[in-house]
Amino acid sequence: MGRWEPDAQGRLQQAAMALYTERGFDQTTVAEIAERAGLTERTFFRYFADKREVLFGGQRQLLEQLTNGVVAAPDSAAPLDAISAALQEAAAIFDDRRDGARERQAVIDANPALQERERTKRFALAAAMADGLVSRGVAETTARLTAEAGAAVFQLAFEQWLADGTHDLAYFVRRAVADLKASL
Amino acid sequence: MGRWEPDAQGRLQQAAMALYTERGFDQTTVAEIAERAGLTERTFFRYFADKREVLFGGQRQLLEQLTNGVVAAPDSAAPLDAISAALQEAAAIFDDRRDGARERQAVIDANPALQERERTKRFALAAAMADGLVSRGVAETTARLTAEAGAAVFQLAFEQWLADGTHDLAYFVRRAVADLKASL
Numbered sequence: 001m002g003r004w005e006p007d008a009q010g011r012l013q014q015a016a017m018a019l020y021t022e023r024g025f026d027q028t029t030v031a032e033i034a035e036r037a038g039l040t041e042r043t044f045f046r047y048f049a050d051k052r053e054v055l056f057g058g059q060r061q062l063l064e065q066l067t068n069g070v071v072a073a074p075d076s077a078a079p080l081d082a083i084s085a086a087l088q089e090a091a092a093i094f095d096d097r098r099d100g101a102r103e104r105q106a107v108i109d110a111n112p113a114l115q116e117r118e119r120t121k122r123f124a125l126a127a128a129m130a131d132g133l134v135s136r137g138v139a140e141t142t143a144r145l146t147a148e149a150g151a152a153v154f155q156l157a158f159e160q161w162l163a164d165g166t167h168d169l170a171y172f173v174r175r176a177v178a179d180l181k182a183s184l
Numbered sequence: 185m186g187r188w189e190p191d192a193q194g195r196l197q198q199a200a201m202a203l204y205t206e207r208g209f210d211q212t213t214v215a216e217i218a219e220r221a222g223l224t225e226r227t228f229f230r231y232f233a234d235k236r237e238v239l240f241g242g243q244r245q246l247l248e249q250l251t252n253g254v255v256a257a258p259d260s261a262a263p264l265d266a267i268s269a270a271l272q273e274a275a276a277i278f279d280d281r282r283d284g285a286r287e288r289q290a291v292i293d294a295n296p297a298l299q300e301r302e303r304t305k306r307f308a309l310a311a312a313m314a315d316g317l318v319s320r321g322v323a324e325t326t327a328r329l330t331a332e333a334g335a336a337v338f339q340l341a342f343e344q345w346l347a348d349g350t351h352d353l354a355y356f357v358r359r360a361v362a363d364l365k366a367s368l
Contacts, residue, residue, distance in 0.1 A: 078367060078368055079367035079368075080367050080368045081368075116300070119303070119304075119307075120303075123303075138367075139363070141340060141344075141360065141363050142363045142364070142366060142367050144336070144340060145333070145336050145337060145340060145360060145363055145364045145367065146364065146367040148332070148333070148336035149329070149332070149333040149336065149364065149367075152328070152329050152332035152333065152336075153329060156325060156328060156329060160325075176325065176329060179323070179325050179326045179329055180326070180329045180330065180333065181368055182326065183262060183263035183264050183322075183326050183329065183330040183333075184262055184263075184264045184365050184368060
C-alpha cells in the first residue's frame with residue numbers, strides 16, 4: 001500500500017473531476033474517488049486535505065505568484081499596470097488547461113457552497129495583489145482599491161476566456177484593464 | 185394585541201441591537217427582542233422577516249437609490265464619475281446614523297455568518313450600480329468593472345467613516361475615487 005504510484009495525484013484529480021461532473025460534488029465520496037483512480041483513500045489524503053481541495057488546491061501558489069508579479073513589475077509602472085503585468089504573467093499557467101478549467105467551473109456553478117468558496121478566493125486574490133503594491137511603496141488605501149479592481153478584472157477576463165475558443169487569458173486581462181481605464 | 189404601537193419598528197430595532205451587542209447575535213431570540221421592546225413576537229414579525237433582517241433590512245432601498253443615482257448623473261459624466269455621484273448621494277442617508285452603524289458593524293464583525301452575508305451585499309451593490317451604467321449605454325463589461333471598483337470604493341470609504349469623527353461619508357467616497365484614479 002505504501003508503494004509509489006505513478007502520477008497518483010493526477011489520477012486522483014481526474015477521477016474526482018469525473019465523479020463531481022457525473023454525480024455532483026456532494027454526492028461523491030473520497031472512497032469513490034480513490035476507487036475510480038485505482039488507489040487507496042490513504043493515498044488520496046496524502047495529496048489532498050479533503051475533496052474540496054481537489055478544486056481549490058492551486059490557490060496558494062497563484063496568490064504567491066501574484067504578489068511576486070506585482071513586486072517585480074518595472075519601477076515606472078503605475079499601480080494598475082503593475083497589477084495588469086502580474087495578472088498577465090499568472091494567466092500563462094492557465095492556458096493549456098482551458099478544458100479542465102471549464103469542467104471545474106461547471107462543478108462549482110452547480111453547488112452554492114462551492115460558489116461561496118470561490119467568492120472568498122476573489123478577496124484572497126485582491127489581498128495578495130495589495131500586498132505586492134504595498135511592498136512597492138503604494139499607499140495602503142490606493143493599494144487596496146487598485147487590487148480589488150484588479151481582482152474584478154481577473155474574474156471578468158477568466159469568464160470571457162472560459163467562454164472563448166481562440167484568445168489566451170492574458171488577452172482578456174489586457175482588454176479588461178483597458179476597459180477599466182476607459183471608464184474614468 | 186392588534187393595537188397600534190407608537191414607533192414599534194424603531195423600538196424593536198433598538199431592543200434588537202442592544203441584545204445583539206450584550207449577548208451576541210446567535211444568543212438572542214425574537215421573543216427576547218419583543219420582550220425588551222415591550223411588544224409581542226407577532227408585532228416583530230410584522231416588521232421583520234427574521235432577526236437578521238434587523239441588520240440588513242435597508243438594503244433594497246439602498247440598491248434602488250444607487251441604480252437611480254447612476255442613471256440620474258449628468259450625461260457628460262464618465263462611468264466612474266456617475267458611480268461616484270450616486271455613492272455620494274446615497275452617503276447622505278448614513279450621516280446622522282454613525283453611532284448606529286458602528287454598533288451594527290461590531291455585531292457583524294463578531295459573527296462569521298453575518299460577515300458572509302455582508303460580503304454578498306457588496307456584490308449586490310456592484311450589480312445595482314452596473315445596472316445603472318448599462319441604462320446609460322455603457323458597455324456591459326465596462327459597467328461591471330467600474331461598478332465593482334465603485335463597490336470597493338464604498339466599502340473602504342464606509343470603514344474610514346466609521347473610524348472617523350469629523351468628515352461625512354461623501355468626503356471619504358470622493359477621496360477613495362481620487363485614490364483609485366491616481367492608480368492608473
